[in-house]
Amino acid sequence: MAKKKVGIIGGGIVGTVLGYNLSLYDSVDVTLFEKDQIGSGTTAKSAGTVCLFDDSLPNKFWNVRLYGFQTYMNLEKEDKGSAGFDNTGTLVLATDKKVEESIKTGIALAIAAGYKAKYLTDHDKINKILPDLNLEGILGAGWTRDDGYFDSTMASNTFVKKMRANGAKVFTTTKVEKINMHGNKVTGIETNNGSYNFDVVVDASGPWTRFTGRMAGLELPIWHTKAEAFFLAPPKKKLDYIFPVLKYPRFYARREGDNIFICKAHLTMDLNDPMHAGIWDPDKLQPTGGTDEYFLEFLFGELERNAPGLLDCGVASSWLGYRAEPPDFMPILGDTQVDGYILAIGCGGNGVIEAPTIGRDLAKYIVTGEKTLLIEHLSLKRFEEKYNLKAK
Amino acid sequence: MVILFLLKNIFYIEFKRKEELGLKIIVCIKQVPDTTSVKMNPETNTLIRDGVVSIINPFDTYAIEEGVRLKEKYGGEIIAISMGPPQVEESLRDALSLGVDNTYLLTDIAFAGADTLATGYTLAAGIKKLGGADIIILGRQAMDGDTGQVGPSVGENLGIPHITNVRKIEQIDEDGTIIVERLLEGGYLRLKTKLPVLLTVVKEINEPRLPTIKAKMLARKKEIVSWDSNSLDIETGRIGLTGSPTQVIKIFTPPKTTKGKIYQGNVKTSVTSFLKDIQNAGIQFIKKEDRMKNGTN
Numbered sequence: 001m002a003k004k005k006v007g008i009i010g011g012g013i014v015g016t017v018l019g020y021n022l023s024l025y026d027s028v029d030v031t032l033f034e035k036d037q038i039g040s041g042t043t044a045k046s047a048g049t050v051c052l053f054d055d056s057l058p059n060k061f062w063n064v065r066l067y068g069f070q071t072y073m074n075l076e077k078e079d080k081g082s083a084g085f086d087n088t089g090t091l092v093l094a095t096d097k098k099v100e101e102s103i104k105t106g107i108a109l110a111i112a113a114g115y116k117a118k119y120l121t122d123h124d125k126i127n128k129i130l131p132d133l134n135l136e137g138i139l140g141a142g143w144t145r146d147d148g149y150f151d152s153t154m155a156s157n158t159f160v161k162k163m164r165a166n167g168a169k170v171f172t173t174t175k176v177e178k179i180n181m182h183g184n185k186v187t188g189i190e191t192n193n194g195s196y197n198f199d200v201v202v203d204a205s206g207p208w209t210r211f212t213g214r215m216a217g218l219e220l221p222i223w224h225t226k227a228e229a230f231f232l233a234p235p236k237k238k239l240d241y242i243f244p245v246l247k248y249p250r251f252y253a254r255r256e257g258d259n260i261f262i263c264k265a266h267l268t269m270d271l272n273d274p275m276h277a278g279i280w281d282p283d284k285l286q287p288t289g290g291t292d293e294y295f296l297e298f299l300f301g302e303l304e305r306n307a308p309g310l311l312d313c314g315v316a317s318s319w320l321g322y323r324a325e326p327p328d329f330m331p332i333l334g335d336t337q338v339d340g341y342i343l344a345i346g347c348g349g350n351g352v353i354e355a356p357t358i359g360r361d362l363a364k365y366i367v368t369g370e371k372t373l374l375i376e377h378l379s380l381k382r383f384e385e386k387y388n389l390k391a392k
Numbered sequence: 393m394v395i396l397f398l399l400k401n402i403f404y405i406e407f408k409r410k411e412e413l414g415l416k417i418i419v420c421i422k423q424v425p426d427t428t429s430v431k432m433n434p435e436t437n438t439l440i441r442d443g444v445v446s447i448i449n450p451f452d453t454y455a456i457e458e459g460v461r462l463k464e465k466y467g468g469e470i471i472a473i474s475m476g477p478p479q480v481e482e483s484l485r486d487a488l489s490l491g492v493d494n495t496y497l498l499t500d501i502a503f504a505g506a507d508t509l510a511t512g513y514t515l516a517a518g519i520k521k522l523g524g525a526d527i528i529i530l531g532r533q534a535m536d537g538d539t540g541q542v543g544p545s546v547g548e549n550l551g552i553p554h555i556t557n558v559r560k561i562e563q564i565d566e567d568g569t570i571i572v573e574r575l576l577e578g579g580y581l582r583l584k585t586k587l588p589v590l591l592t593v594v595k596e597i598n599e600p601r602l603p604t605i606k607a608k609m610l611a612r613k614k615e616i617v618s619w620d621s622n623s624l625d626i627e628t629g630r631i632g633l634t635g636s637p638t639q640v641i642k643i644f645t646p647p648k649t650t651k652g653k654i655y656q657g658n659v660k661t662s663v664t665s666f667l668k669d670i671q672n673a674g675i676q677f678i679k680k681e682d683r684m685k686n687g688t689n
Contacts (some may be wrong), residue, residue, distance in 0.1 A: 233602050289426070289445035293612065300609045314602025 003029040006366060007189055007198040009176050009212055010034065012043035013152045013352055014344050015204035016159035017071075017359030023166035025367045030168040031198075032160070033191060035175040035208075039156030041282065042206045043351070045227060045321035047263060048150040049254060050353050051090040052115055053106020053142055054247045055099060056267060057350050062109050064357045064374065071356035072150045075158055082158040084151020088255060090245040091129055093306075094139040099249055103142035110144060117144035130246060132309030149245055149254050152352045179215040179341070186216065186340035200366055204344040206351070207282040207322040214391045216341045220332070220380075221387045224322040225269035225277045225348070228295040232260040232313035251302050259316050264298060266323055266349025282322050290320035323348045326383070333362060333378045334371065337389060342366065343380060413566060415468035417459040418525040419492065420515050420546060421452040423476055423483040424536045448483045451531025453490070454593050457600040458561065459529050460491035466564060469493050471525070473518050475503055475511060481616050488611035489603035496522065500620040505633030508537070512545020514631050517624040519550060527570070528590040532557055543592035554590035555583055559597050 006022055008015045011034025022030040034040075050069045057065055075083040094100035103119065110117040120126050121140040127133060129143060160170050171193065178190040179201060188197040203220075205212040213220040243255040253262040269276040275294055303310050325348040326332055332346040344362055347354050361372040383389065426445040448456070459470045472487040474480050475498040484495040498518045506514060519525060528547070533540035540556065547554030559580060560573040564587070574581040575594050603611070621631060629635055653669070655662035671677065 230605075232605070286445055296605070296608060296612075300605050303605060311606045312604050314604055315608060316602055 001027070003027055004200065004367070005198045006030045006200045006202065007196060008032040008202045008204055009189070010041075010204035010206060010208070011036075011038045011156065011160070011170065011172065012041055012204065012206050013039065013046070013156050013159075013355040014206070014347055014358055015202075016156040016163070017355040018202060018204060018344055018362055019168055019170070019359075020159040020163040020166075021359040021363035022366065023163040023168040025363065028363075028367055030163065031196060032163070032168065032170045033174045033176050033189070034170070034172045037172055038160050038170070039153035041208075042227075042321055042323065043152045043156055045229070045319060046152045046352050047229070047252065047254060047261060048084070048152045048155075048352050049090070049245045049247075049252065050147065050150055051092070051245055051247065052110040052113075052117060052144050052147045053103060054090065054092045054252075055102050055249060056247075056252075056265065057353055059102060059105045059109065062106075064354055066109075066113055067360070068353045068356045069147060072155055075155060079158070082154065084154035086148045086150075086255070087145075088148040088242055088244045089129075089143065089145040090147050090247065091126070092142040092247040093133075094141060095137070095249055096139070100139045103140075107142050107144075110146075115144060115146045117142065117146070119143075129244060131241065132307050134306055134308055143244075147245070150352065155352075176212070176215070179212075181216070181338070184337070184339055186338060198340070200340045200342055202342045202344055202362070202366070206345070206347070207324045209324050209345045210279055216336070216338050217391050218336055218338060218341070219387075219389055219391045220343070220345065221326055221383045221389070222324045222332075222346050223271050223277045223327075224280050224282070225266060225271070225325050226275075226292070226295070227263060227266070227321040227323050227349070228291045228318065229261055229263040229321070230291070230296075230299060230318045231256055231316045232262060232310060233316040234258070234260070235312045235314070246307075248302070248306060251299070260310065260313065262299065262310075264295060266325070267329060269323075269325070271325065271327060277325070280322060285320060285322065288317050288319045291318045292320075325349075327386075328382075331358060331378050332380050332383070333358060334365060334375045334380070336380055413466040413468065413564065415462055415466050415527060415564070416523075416525045417462055417468060417470040418519055418522065418528045419452070419455045419459045419470065419472045419487070420519075420528065420530045420542070421456065421472050421474045421483060421487055422449040422531075422534045422542075423447070423474065423480045424449045424534060427535060446479065446482065448486055449531055449534045449536075451533055451535065451593075451595065453531070453600040454595050454597055455529040455531045456487055456490050456492060457598045458591075458593055459527075460601075461598065462527065462561065462564070463491070463493075468526075471496065471522060473498070473515060473522070475499070475506070475514050475518070477504075478618075481618075484616050485611050485614075486603065488614050488616075489607040490601065491607070495614075495616045497616055497618045498620075498624070499618050502621040502628065502632050505636060505639070506631065507636035507638040508539050508541035508545055509637060510631050510635035512542050513549050513635065514624070514626065515542070516546045516549030517626045518619060519546070521619070521624055524550070524588060526568075526587045526589075527564075528552075528588070530590070530592045532592045532594050540592070543590060547590035550588075550590065552588045552590055553585045554592075555585070556592045558591045558593045561591070561597075 008019050019032045022028050072083040076085045092103050107117045123135040126141045174191045174193045176189050176191050180188045186201045203212050209222045238258050246253040250268050271277040326346040332343050361374050423446050426447045463470045470492050471494045472492045473496045530543040544554050557575045558572045559575040562571040564570045568587040571584045655666050
């Protein structure tokens with residue numbers, strides 16, 4: 001029996017995990033196309049925080065979070081450093097009762113899965129973990145030493161290495177320029193390096209999704225939100241403690257070498273605010289710079305209130321990235337109105353967390369036709385009524 | 393009590409010393425495209441400026457840092473001045489966040505197309521309007537033009553001594569003398585002169601600080617004064633394109649004229665082949681005993 005030919009557009013964390021999962025099936029011939037380098041686009045600008053508990057992905061998706069964390073940890077077990085794990089632990093601050101409840105639920109789930117985690121209400125103990133915090137008005141904090149953050153570019157490259165070992169093909173610096181169709185069925189793609197025939201084409205192009213979808217005649221409901229990150233250099237050039245992944249509902253931070261990476265939380269972005277969201281050209285993004293004045297003001301306000309000790313840090317650099325967000329901030333997975341055109345898009349600020357589950361479940365669907373609850377729940381159908389999904 | 397009395401007097405003397413010296417420092421800065429994001433259009437051989445990030449010329453950041461350090465040590469005021477289009481305000485704001493007190497932008501379409509001569513003349517006119525300075529500092533050269541001419545040109549136009557490639561400001565005395573070290577190939581010169589003076593500095597002089605978030609926020613609230621050509625006492629024939637005897641006609645990447653050769657195979661035959669090639673290229677071999685005879689080794 002002929003193998004099913006699957007082409008993946010996009011070599012970020014979602015595309016590479018999917019590619020690896022597909023390469024595990026004998027019945028599939030998988031090829032991945034990346035216009036630049038593996039893990040170089042929005043994946044490279046990801047914070048890589050896959051924490052056991054926080055509010056960026058609701059607790060009802062606990063299995064997604066846990067499987068994501070365990071997948072990267074398994075890479076580390078196989079080959080230390082292959083997922084770039086930095087075991088700093090995570091501190092999540094409870095700013096109100098609702099957040100506190102979510103943290104406590106997350107802690108219970110983490111403990112049930114065999115990890116160590118606790119809820120601290122003693123401010124001295126919280127300040128012992130992170131001395132620069134002002135804890136006035138803070139109810140408590142969830143703390144675990146068992147997690148941290150991953151290097152998603154490194155993890156993407158590891159998945160590529162593994163899929164290549166399984167016989168899959170990966171082309172970098174290869175831009176998909178056209179999606180070939182016969183009637184309403186995808187038949188293949190054309191790139192700057194040649195044409196390829198496929199039974200199935202998967203869009204995993206992250207912030208490029210709007211433009212990729214149009215090649216298949218689709219106007220996909222994805223907006224860009226700005227991910228503006230600053231890298232702060234401590235006044236003494238080096239921190240004398242391990243800076244954990246720090247999560248507040250409105251911003252998060254983690255260490256980056258001797259510096260501190262800090263970014264506005266993706267769920268605070270308003271898709272109707274032109275300062276926050278729009279449809280922009282990700283090709284015009286620069287490796288550094290491009291941040292907005294409003295973000296600096298936001299950051300100043302947050303640090304002044306929550307971490308005044310960090311205000312004396314120097315601003316070493318900054319960058320602007322685009323997250324790909326659907327209106328409900330959850331991914332869009334599976335079928336479209338176009339036969340053979342499958343989506344693995346809209347992971348926004350949670351791509352690194354969600355990629356392992358998306359890759360596993362979507363590969364299973366492409367090969368067997370069986371949908372997991374996640375694929376059922378996050379299909380494009382949920383936007384059909386409100387949005388015209390046909391490209392003009 | 394005695395200790396307290398002594399401490400109070402020591403601090404008073406230190407405070408008074410700063411007040412007495414009270415230097416007026418002017419730093420000239422240039423906004424340049426960040427070379428990490430600059431690309432060339434291979435067809436037109438021009439810079440692709442679309443989306444290119446602009447930064448303070450990296451050499452000028454050492455000038456700012458030295459100015460700020462002098463102010464911290466001797467007291468006084470530090471001013472940054474620049475010539476360029478309105479978007480240079482962004483770089484002047486960055487200078488404010490690094491510790492500069494006040495900034496001035498010389499901006500006018502009439503200044504456009506200035507070469508180093510016209511730029512030096514215009515900046516000097518701006519500095520004259522500011523009433524001059526005790527010390528004027530610039531980076532040794534701009535990252536985009538690489539000429540190193542603007543500093544001395546400003547100094548000449550102001551009629552004050554100028555020292556290029558300064559690697560250290562050793563001391564400034566109350567009588568207005570300054571001692572600096574000027575970097576040379578394989579050494580340095582220790583020079584003494586009277587204020588006012590213009591210095592261009594090399595990157596060995598300090599390690600520029602980073603702006604803090606707090607400083608960036610304060611910088612946003614400060615005013616940047618703009619002056620056009622009518623605000624300055626200048627001869628219109630000496631500014632902009634009209635006042636520039638040199639013009640950039642073309643920017644291009646020089647073609648590679650040489651290519652490498654890889655010697656492969658047996659080591660002995662490869663080395664013999666290599667020696668033959670360099671001998672053919674005109675390089676002479678001197679035997680060891682002949683070298684010893686001539687006193688060279």
